[in-house]
Amino acid sequence: MATVEIVGGGIAGLTLACALRRPEWDVIVREQGRPAGTRDVDTAFGLWRPAMRALDGIGLGDLVQETGVRIDGATVRSADDRVLTRIRDQDVVMIGRTTLHRILHDALPGSVRWRSGRIEEAREVVADAIVGADGARSVVRRDHWGAGSAARAHGTTVVRGVVDHDLSRGELTEYWGDGVLYGVTPLPGGRTNWFTAFPERRFGGVDEAIAHVRGVARAFPPQVSAVLEEATPEQTLVNGVHVSRSLASFVRGRAVLLGDAAHAMTPNLGRGACEAIRDAVALGALLNAHEPAQALSRYRRRRLIAPQLFRTAASLVSRVALAAGERARRRDRVISMVPGPR
Numbered sequence: 001m002a003t004v005e006i007v008g009g010g011i012a013g014l015t016l017a018c019a020l021r022r023p024e025w026d027v028i029v030r031e032q033g034r035p036a037g038t039r040d041v042d043t044a045f046g047l048w049r050p051a052m053r054a055l056d057g058i059g060l061g062d063l064v065q066e067t068g069v070r071i072d073g074a075t076v077r078s079a080d081d082r083v084l085t086r087i088r089d090q091d092v093v094m095i096g097r098t099t100l101h102r103i104l105h106d107a108l109p110g111s112v113r114w115r116s117g118r119i120e121e122a123r124e125v126v127a128d129a130i131v132g133a134d135g136a137r138s139v140v141r142r143d144h145w146g147a148g149s150a151a152r153a154h155g156t157t158v159v160r161g162v163v164d165h166d167l168s169r170g171e172l173t174e175y176w177g178d179g180v181l182y183g184v185t186p187l188p189g190g191r192t193n194w195f196t197a198f199p200e201r202r203f204g205g206v207d208e209a210i211a212h213v214r215g216v217a218r219a220f221p222p223q224v225s226a227v228l229e230e231a232t233p234e235q236t237l238v239n240g241v242h243v244s245r246s247l248a249s250f251v252r253g254r255a256v257l258l259g260d261a262a263h264a265m266t267p268n269l270g271r272g273a274c275e276a277i278r279d280a281v282a283l284g285a286l287l288n289a290h291e292p293a294q295a296l297s298r299y300r301r302r303r304l305i306a307p308q309l310f311r312t313a314a315s316l317v318s319r320v321a322l323a324a325g326e327r328a329r330r331r332d333r334v335i336s337m338v339p340g341p342r
């Protein structure tokens, strides 16, 4: 019997545990936080087609689709409400983070063992496959790839939250301003998910962060302030963004990295969770078909390039979206000259 220890019960770890179909194996998920589905504010993920196809592969695509809200693309606007660009025909499913955690948690095979508590030293985990699904500040990565491989702070602060009315007009809209972006998406249940990003800033508490983003919103059209006026501290999160350094392999010995532990990226393309799901479903399928050493060796080749390309592209988009001063004005002029649907 093989043992698989999954450090981290977030999107990546839960998806892998759902994908594994070897009841004879001992599969353990170790999670430091509260039970899945009860933590955090239910801010939205956009799940793009490749991630939905991966969820279809483990029998969860229909449920996620029925639970989420479908949108067909995104519109990027300037601070003075001109359409800069539209992305269409993408068929993205918006779903709350906590909701997705709950769906995955409820789908865990009965044979999976859930262990609450933080892993301090990944070297102490002994298994045939030691899975680092423990996010951007992964201890599995630190202990197996070395402290120098740790993700770095991107220098961006994100304030985001949920309000209980639908103020999104049913689509994903981003406004790119002068060194700040603001976005809004629909969420199931007639709710609205909102987010802002700007160069790193420390706040004394969530109230202060909300006051700051309400002030910043005055540079945007009135519909932005209308959403932020409804923001509450209980339904708002403030985060720094971490970005992984490149790795030549996500496999080292018996250790393997998935999701943000492998390739944390800025949120600008909305791909981090999508790539985490694709990693987990790919690794699950390989572990279902092969013994752990062989499965990890195949995973090493299969899931190396694409997520790191998304990480690089997301950082570029972040630089463009958060351009300030003359660079922001030039950005708006150049993007509006690019042909495309407006």
Ligand SMILES: Cc1cc2nc3c(=O)[nH]c(=O)nc-3n(C[C@H](O)[C@H](O)[C@H](O)COP(=O)(O)OP(=O)(O)OC[C@H]3O[C@@H](n4cnc5c(N)ncnc54)[C@H](O)[C@@H]3O)c2cc1C
Pocket (backbone or CB within 6 Å): 007, 008, 009, 010, 011, 012, 013, 030, 031, 032, 033, 044, 045, 046, 047, 117, 118, 119, 120, 133, 134, 135, 136, 137, 138, 139, 158, 160, 195, 239, 258, 259, 260, 261, 267, 269, 270, 271, 272, 273, 274, 275, 276
């Ligand atoms: C503002 C914002 C918007 C985003 N929007 C999108 C989007 O639209 N679409 C998209 O695809 N992605 C999006 N993302 C990215 C997405 O949130 C991440 O890529 C995704 O959550 C990564 O999942 P993960 O399971 O790899 O890591 P995490 O979600 O970080 O999960 C890691 C888990 O490991 C646990 N853990 C950590 N260390 C330990 C330890 N030592 N011992 C035990 N447990 C541990 C943590 O408690 C956590 O539960 C967004 C991110 C942000 C910040």
